[in-house]
Amino acid sequence: MDGFLLATPAGVVRATGTRIAFDDAGAAAAALRAGDVELIVGALPFDPRRRTALSAPAQAVRTAGPWRPAALPVLPQVRVVSEMPSAAEHVARVTKLVEQLNDPGQPLRKVVLARSLLAEADAPLEPEVVAAHLVTRHPRANVYAVDLTPAGRPGDTLLGATPEVLVARHGRTVTLKPLAGTLPRLADPDADAAQARELLASSKNRDEHAYVIDWIREQLTPVCGELDIPDGPELLQTPEVWHLATPITAELRDPEITALDLAVLLHPTPAVCGTPTDLALDAIADLEGDRGFYGGAVGWCDARGDGEWVVAIRCAELSADGRSLRAFGGGGIVAASDPQAELAETTAKLRTFLNGLQCAVPE
Template identity: 45%
Template sequence: MTKALVMKTPEMTGEGSGAVAPDAALSSFVLVGADETVVANGCRPIPAVAGASLARRVSEALEDAVAVVGALPYERLQPAHLLRPTEWSRLPQRSTARAFGPPALLRSCPVPHWQVTAEPSLAAYRASVAEALRQMERRPELRKVVLSRALRVSGDRPIDPRALLCRLAEDPAATAFCVPLPSADGTGRLLLGATPELLVSRRGDQVISHPLAGSARRSSDPGRDRDAAERLAASTKDGREHREVVTAILDLLAPYCRELGTPEGTQLVSTASMWHLGTRIVGRLRDPASSSLELAALLHPTPAVCGTPRDAAAELIAEIEGHDRGFYAGAVGWCDTAGDGDWYVALRCAEISGGEARLHAGAGIVPGSDPVAEGDETAAKFAAMLRALGIDEAIAFEGAAA
């Protein structure tokens, strides 16, 4: 029988099970992965200190805590949102029951009436892709730029975060997550999603990254689905886009590793809604003192969500994208006192507050990209979250004038 690891800090009272209590849903950090479920309750923000490095903040926070959990924003210069839990639970299996409680506790609510607004419109997004391609022609050092767009979804009743996360966790190929976020007015704000992409995992001296780049929408028709996968595998454009990501991660990790490689090569990876090109990177650290969070901060943002070269791509994104990504395309995860932990790229996600959700999706732009196809790719990547919210895609995009 598999047992969960449940740890508590001295400031806790009561016995608690490590599962998310119904009244604690807005303060719990949750990761439901392929072979491990992590739940952190009673999360308290670790204050950002001006001039303090991330490594120093983590070290000080772990002096009297069992772990640090949280999120890195997309913008590298913005402070990490780190939390110190009072209760910490790790179960070495995928367990929605531990993450969400018994199914009977999930409320059955009437379907909300939704209003969807595109930010920007699909036409404007295609125009931004065309502008990025023009810039790349003039600046050959820019090899890849990732552009995103957003959908603002408003309902006539509050969104149930536990029910939403439970639906997102139905895809076994994705890691479902919930991170409580700071809010200026004190109302509950959450980052919820189901990401397919592992930024970095560390156990002892072993480090693993599994970047994804190059995508195709799946089809319910088996023949069309197989054709989509085969076209993706043979695509020169998608292969070039994927290699940019893998090369960048290998280059960043190389100084930290005594062994590093891609033993399985590039393979097709599938979620419920998308095909991706994926390459599993495996290494052995020279210095096991490098924590999972330090490695995540080193790698983030990868060319899968930013571009190459990283600084030049980030500048162009800031110029032409036109909206704040927040924690989308950042990273979510945990780091324990040994430095072990898992950090995932914050994809297929939304920021939730009351009855409103802000969804994001992006596509990698390289020379040869087609603005129409890239726009279609973002629409496909919205599918998982729209489906979990119970929103018909066609109605959503029609209503958003997308």
């Protein structure tokens, strides 16, 4: 895919071609400030030390309102061929980590552990067709498709349907809606409603959520001053999971700070990484290796500094030939985590993407 697509419920940004590619966020931000480019689009990797997939596109169009695909071509059959790691291995890994987090001398407080499924398609998948199926299934999500060529991965595409906005900046107004704390949806309506109430009352999940909110407050206060943060989280639902969410608004002190600057400042949050950030990053690298762009950020920033960035979750990386994809699902592990519940959470999150391709997710 030679281009970029971000379709939110409020609007769509679509870009094609590449004037300048950037594998470094600092260089992209500098080009915006210098007036060398009018728009930056693309993705930040999970690990800020790795190469970005940002570009100044040759053409770009922004439209208001949701994306309604004109056609929905049938997708080829897609099937899971391997798990990385296996479900049993993920449970064992979470169990060991919970033991570490319960050690009073352990400085780590939270680590987000993920697992992935490798799937293969009978015929090449077209990124835009996959995105169309995702936005049809998840009309309230933020659906994206990003060419990863600037990161040294020619032809690979990051695809997903995320419920989480990392940060948006319009004028001096900054808005965020971090998510942390999750339980799977249930088929029975009464049981599902009880599940939602359980999540809202869960001390484990509220503590996990509080780590994220406290960290965001610490990061944003120097550049925004006072933040408008509700006293407690609210419930957010997707077809697969319940989340705890907190809407946050603030006003920038310095109008020169762009949406890209804010995305770099806030990424990765404890919702996708852990607490403290540097120790959690190292722990994830040791346990999982390179996550690529899962848990990263996708978005755009224009010459005025306005822009929107979403968290790259509920996603997969599609190979250049369109025949294989790696889908990801993770969960925040804290001292009170239950390993089996954490496995169920990753399974529910993997369904967000793979069900859109009518691909069964192993239990």
